[in-house]
Amino acid sequence: MAPAAGMHYLEEDIKVNDTIYLMLGVREVEGKNGYQGIGFRVSAKAKLISNGPEFEMMKEKYPFLRAVLELTPVEVEQLL
Numbered sequence: 001m002a003p004a005a006g007m008h009y010l011e012e013d014i015k016v017n018d019t020i021y022l023m024l025g026v027r028e029v030e031g032k033n034g035y036q037g038i039g040f041r042v043s044a045k046a047k048l049i050s051n052g053p054e055f056e057m058m059k060e061k062y063p064f065l066r067a068v069l070e071l072t073p074v075e076v077e078q079l080l
Contacts, residue, residue: 002069003062004048011048011067020046020071031080039080044071 004010022042031038048067049055058068 001049001054001058002071003058003065004067004069005062005064007048007067007069010046010069014046014048018046019074020044022071025080032078035080037080038078041077041079042071042073043075044073046071 020043022044023039024042025037025039027037029038030036047070049070050067054070055068059065
C-alpha cells in the first residue's frame with residue numbers, strides 16, 4: 001500500500017486496465033551469477049481505496065492523502 005495524493009490520471013487508467021508493472025532493484029544484495037545488485041519485475045493488480053480500515057490507518061500517517069494505492073502481486077520475475 002502507498003499513499004495517493006493526486007494520481008487522478010492513474011485512477012482513470014486503472015478503470016480501463018488495472019495491471020501495473022514495477023521495476024525494483026537494490027545494489028546491496030548479490031543477484032544472479034554473482035552480479036552486484038538484484039532486480040525484479042513485478043506485475044500487479046492496482047486498486048485505489050478511499051475508505052475502510054486500511055485507508056484510515058494510512059490517513060493518520062499521511063494526512064494529505066485522498067486514497068491508498070493497493071497493489072496485489074500477480075507475477076514476480078528476478079531479472080538480475
